Amino acid sequence: MDEVLDYDDVMADYDAVLGLEVHVELNTASKMWCGCTTAFGGEPNTHTCPVCLGLPGSLPVVNGKAVESAIRIGLALNCEIAEWCRFARKNYFYPDMPKDYQISQYDEPLCFDGHVDVEVDGQTYRIDIERVHMEEDAGKLTHVGGATGRIQGADHSLLDYNRAGVPLMEIVTKPVRGLGDKAPEVGRAYMALLRDLMRALDVSEARMERGNMRCDANVSLMPKGAAELGTRTETKNVNSLRSVENALRYEIRRQGAVLASGGRVKQETRMWQEDGGVTTAGRSKEQAEDYRYFPEPDLVPVAPSREWVEELRASLPEPPAQRRERLAGEWGFSELEMRDADAAGAIDLIEATVAAGTTPQAARKWWLGELARRANESGLELDEVAMAPAQVAELQRLLDAKTINDGLARKVIEGVLAGEGSPAEVVDARGLAIVSDDGALAEAVDRALAANADAAAKVRDGKVQAVGALIGAVMREMKGKADAAAVRELIMTKLG
């Protein structure tokens, strides 16, 4: 187990410098160099062909949509877009790449010299983007025979190449300095910003838990006031926003302890262990890698015309932070309400529901209440729940028209999620409409009064709170299909 120091003690003497390398899988339908599907999952090795298996004689052809997405990402990150650039072969022997090289970009990235601002606790931090380049994802390795499915102690490994060749963007920051003690939070905020941006651009699902977006977090410490950067470590296997912050905080504390004991930080790759909340030593990077990069002979250069770049720039969506601020104003949401909606992934859904004619607060109530609860129960993201914003708006209209009440609305949701049709269809099919027949309601009230004579007497004597029991009895009698306010009124009238 590595020694760690208290975070504040490290921050008293050192500044942390960040460098984040983020890989984003694009959501194109087909792979980067061939027509195989990029669909997640699928039986092993069923999404492969001679190109992504690296069979002799096969030739890659660039997916134009992936280049377009890459340029849009670059523009959204305020990058320059290269007028001319090439792909490069990165040579390495590892079975996740059947070609024994990865097609990537080396000294000629498509996008470079960008920047983006992130906000932490009301303070803005500028993050300079070094480059955004195009490459391909690798196959998925499963290690067999080791105790924990890890490479150490494994007997052999199994390969599924379905993911090999999926378009991958690498977004690299310049060293980020001047973060004070906020480096972990800034790292996390930057990842959240990238995630929101990828979704707003509709270029990636950007789900860290699925590996759509992965972060290699570099961090180093330099004594306060020093000019020279310290030795950095690169932490991999960071699979959630929370882990980005935790892994950076841990590495700062660990490196602080190494330096405090007069030691030297080793330049190495470390692995974040989610369970233990620690990083463990991985591959040493003391010796520079030799990937023998050279221009990819099988692909011609990419030279995006300035007209195309400007066309793509003009089509960029409103930046997520700006949009959030605008919507909060339009909806009259407090900062807390907005943050909750954002955290639940409900912003787009609320927006669509409001567009379908519901008030923002009602839309918020359904998405963050009953629907969030059901999504959570089934382990789904909110936008995967089988109820569309237009259906939520329809549900609210039925409620406003007093066709159903709150309790019935929950049953309607149950029906919609079970695939029984639209809210109105569910109300019809399940007979959930409030009984508007005054005669039937009056009878139910009479029966309830007769059966609960004690409570009725109390209400007559002025103990109005006893009316609750009577309303409950009527609602049971009506199987929930009554408007509670109307029931109350009727009871009070009858009891004088």
Add this chain to the structure above:
Amino acid sequence: MALSPTDVARLAGLARIHLTAEELERMAPQLDVILDAVAEVSQVATHDVPPMSHALPLTNVFRADEVRPSLSAEAVLAAAPDVEENRFRVPRILGEGA
């Protein structure tokens, strides 16, 4: 340019080729001959001639983002030296990656 057996050993390591000490001694001068031949090109290359990476004067050769049928898993795995659970089975990986 004179390559030493040490240089050749490093190249062999990068290419995952095992060479004996005698082979390293023999390969070094042979590779030298090739490098010398290539170096002759630099005599005609001048600063105003950019290095050429492609024989075709083309850029932006893109395909539409359309899914095409993949091979069947049987066809894909038919050529694999070893298969387990419809996956390629490879020997234990040591000392690389992580």
